[in-house]
Amino acid sequence: GAGVSQSPRYKVAKRGQDVALRCDPISGHVSLFWYQQALGQGPEFLTYFQNEAQLDKSGLPSDRFFAERPEGSVSTLKIQRTQQEDSAVYLCASSLGRSGRSEQYFGPGTRLTVT
Amino acid sequence: ILNVEQSPQSLHVQEGDSTNFTCSFPSSNFYALHWYRWETAKSPEALFVMTLNGDEKKKGRISATLNTKEGYSYLYIKGSQPEDSATYLCAFADNNDMRFGAGTRLTVKP
Numbered sequence: 001g002a003g004v005s006q007s008p009r010y011k012v013a014k015r016g017q018d019v020a021l022r023c024d025p026i027s028g029h030v031s032l033f034w035y036q037q038a039l040g041q042g043p044e045f046l047t048y049f050q051n052e053a054q055l056d057k058s059g060l061p062s063d064r065f066f067a068e069r070p071e072g073s074v075s076t077l078k079i080q081r082t083q084q085e086d087s088a089v090y091l092c093a094s095s096l097g098r099s100g101r102s103e104q105y106f107g108p109g110t111r112l113t114v115t
Numbered sequence: 116i117l118n119v120e121q122s123p124q125s126l127h128v129q130e131g132d133s134t135n136f137t138c139s140f141p142s143s144n145f146y147a148l149h150w151y152r153w154e155t156a157k158s159p160e161a162l163f164v165m166t167l168n169g170d171e172k173k174k175g176r177i178s179a180t181l182n183t184k185e186g187y188s189y190l191y192i193k194g195s196q197p198e199d200s201a202t203y204l205c206a207f208a209d210n211n212d213m214r215f216g217a218g219t220r221l222t223v224k225p
Contacts, residue, residue: 004158033213042121042204042215043159056212091158100208101147103161 002026004107006092012113013082021077021110025094032075033104034067035091043091049075050098082114119207121216128195129224135191136219138205142186147208150179150190153218154201162190195223
């Protein structure tokens, strides 16, 4: 289909490993968001891209988290030296518009488990 | 820090009941208020995006109102059906980012 896709769907990492999570937004969508969702909580904002520009990364919990969208389409969220507290579902969403007034289309998420 | 609060956390109703829940958000730097419906094992789906004080939006049996001056939005479901069972998320948008509430988990019993 033409929705937002994320890969992998599930990832198990040993503590200290680096992981890379991929998001393929809907073609033509300008805005891309990453969220972290802990069990029983709503999605927590991590970072926001408008095309290739990362306009807000205030939600990234530490400098071990890094996100990029080099060509303004596919985005990668990288977590270095994973810790157990990084275990969560990582959601990606894209929207057509350049602002928070456009509805977001979410991917299925990547469930990361750090052991 | 922006706080988006949703209440109640969970709600159990009988089929046919009407129900409503609340999202409260900061009344400053308001840009938009989103409602999403999130069914288990699926991705969140947009219900409404509301931008103007006094906005009312409706989609089938679901409607929402917005008060930006006092910082709250209500979501109403008329005649709940079992397929309405889901978590309903609201999100507050300012210019650059979105802040989600923890959601209201609705269970509709047949």
